[in-house]
Amino acid sequence: MATIETNSELGRQIVEDAKRHVLYSWSVQDAINPIAVAGAEGRYFWDYDGKRYLDFASQLVNVSIGYGHPKVVDAIKRQAEQLCTIGPPMATESRSRLGKLLSEVTPGDLSMSFFTNGGAEANENAIKLARWYTGRHKVIARYRSYHGATAGAITLTGDPRRWPAEPGIPGVVRMLDPYTYRCPAGHPDPCPVCSGGPHLEELLQYEGAHTVAAVILETVTGTNGIIPPPPGYLQSIREVCDKYGILLIADEVMAGFGRTGKWFAVDNYDVVPDILTVAKGINSGYVPLGAMVVREPIAEWVRSQFFAGGLTYSGHPLACASAVASIEAFQEEGIVENAAAMGEVFKVELAKLAEKHPSIGEVRGLGCFWGLELVKNRETREPLVPFNGGGEAAKPVVTMAKHALSKGLYLMSHWNVVMVCPPLNITREELDEGIAILDDALSIADEFVV
Numbered sequence: 001m002a003t004i005e006t007n008s009e010l011g012r013q014i015v016e017d018a019k020r021h022v023l024y025s026w027s028v029q030d031a032i033n034p035i036a037v038a039g040a041e042g043r044y045f046w047d048y049d050g051k052r053y054l055d056f057a058s059q060l061v062n063v064s065i066g067y068g069h070p071k072v073v074d075a076i077k078r079q080a081e082q083l084c085t086i087g088p089p090m091a092t093e094s095r096s097r098l099g100k101l102l103s104e105v106t107p108g109d110l111s112m113s114f115f116t117n118g119g120a121e122a123n124e125n126a127i128k129l130a131r132w133y134t135g136r137h138k139v140i141a142r143y144r145s146y147h148g149a150t151a152g153a154i155t156l157t158g159d160p161r162r163w164p165a166e167p168g169i170p171g172v173v174r175m176l177d178p179y180t181y182r183c184p185a186g187h188p189d190p191c192p193v194c195s196g197g198p199h200l201e202e203l204l205q206y207e208g209a210h211t212v213a214a215v216i217l218e219t220v221t222g223t224n225g226i227i228p229p230p231p232g233y234l235q236s237i238r239e240v241c242d243k244y245g246i247l248l249i250a251d252e253v254m255a256g257f258g259r260t261g262k263w264f265a266v267d268n269y270d271v272v273p274d275i276l277t278v279a280k281g282i283n284s285g286y287v288p289l290g291a292m293v294v295r296e297p298i299a300e301w302v303r304s305q306f307f308a309g310g311l312t313y314s315g316h317p318l319a320c321a322s323a324v325a326s327i328e329a330f331q332e333e334g335i336v337e338n339a340a341a342m343g344e345v346f347k348v349e350l351a352k353l354a355e356k357h358p359s360i361g362e363v364r365g366l367g368c369f370w371g372l373e374l375v376k377n378r379e380t381r382e383p384l385v386p387f388n389g390g391g392e393a394a395k396p397v398v399t400m401a402k403h404a405l406s407k408g409l410y411l412m413s414h415w416n417v418v419m420v421c422p423p424l425n426i427t428r429e430e431l432d433e434g435i436a437i438l439d440d441a442l443s444i445a446d447e448f449v450v
């Protein structure tokens, strides 16, 4: 365990400078009060006062391998000494090895990767390529989704983070979500929306299937509430896409690389997308990296084309070396298997919390990817925080998360959903520690139940 040195004065100065000179994402700037992080190891990070936090959010659900993994850190050091940077037109060992490794760990014939700096760029390139490949222009995306903050990706995004960026790029059409707890169409189960195929077919009838290049979806919805699709959903979407020659793009920026207890979330449903977009867990953000991985028929097609896309840092050596090391560590240390095993424990432990706490309306998830949907009332299912609720309306969940933080548990929440997404190599003891604090914090949420 690393020694934790305290320097409260430095911590205060860092926060002060951050507030004055750093523009923070998705925040009312005056309201930010960041934790000055002095260091991190394993599943914990700590501040300059020496306070440790168990990270049940993996930051933005990206630090899947935990902090300071020695193999990944070492690979970055070695790569920095050998070749710290080189342009995309060159071939480098770490980039070639990563491309090959990705073709091995991803399902089916996904075989060729375009490397980006993160998830949004992976999605941008995915829709661009889908449009060229099919010669069609529309893309169908869902409402309860987040695909990134660049122009195309934020237009694909269904949640309100899209609003300030509107009108966005043309050609994005919206499909409803398979959200069985609150079926968007108010249908009983089984419903044509939640079962996927029938809803998509109906949309295609109105849009003209021949104008639709791709359907993009998060295999398991992440920030918008951790929503795994109901059985058969993804297969039925795949079938309809095949029927009309539409590409299926699975955005696994958050759900990929073991998060759901399988290498990729699509592996839970035996579906192979035409394009898989990844980032986050690919190297746990040790160096910014994302990728768009395409199936062999698209790879075969693009080999004879001019690919009109690029980034100065595409396939950056440090990023690729860290991803190779991370994937190898996943294989050597059974990290995906651990995520699956801990997923079984979470299933039991979170169900116990649901029995005890009336504020929990539904527990959803798999692997190390769980959401607790909090409600004011289990009968009415009225959300504890309304859709897009901020300020006073968000108080029940904000107060609860602050309480957890004071007890040393870092949680991420989105409106009325509390996310439980620790690093995938979490131990049973750490899991129990987090669940105990969560249990305590949920008593605060219970106070708002009517």
Ligand SMILES: Cc1ncc(COP(=O)(O)O)c(C=O)c1O
Pocket (backbone or CB within 6 Å): 060, 117, 118, 119, 120, 121, 123, 146, 147, 148, 149, 218, 222, 223, 251, 252, 253, 254, 255, 279, 280, 290
């Ligand atoms: C599902 C999903 N797609 C795309 C993105 C965007 O990734 P990035 O922030 O690396 O651009 C995110 C980020 O949270 C995400 O969760």
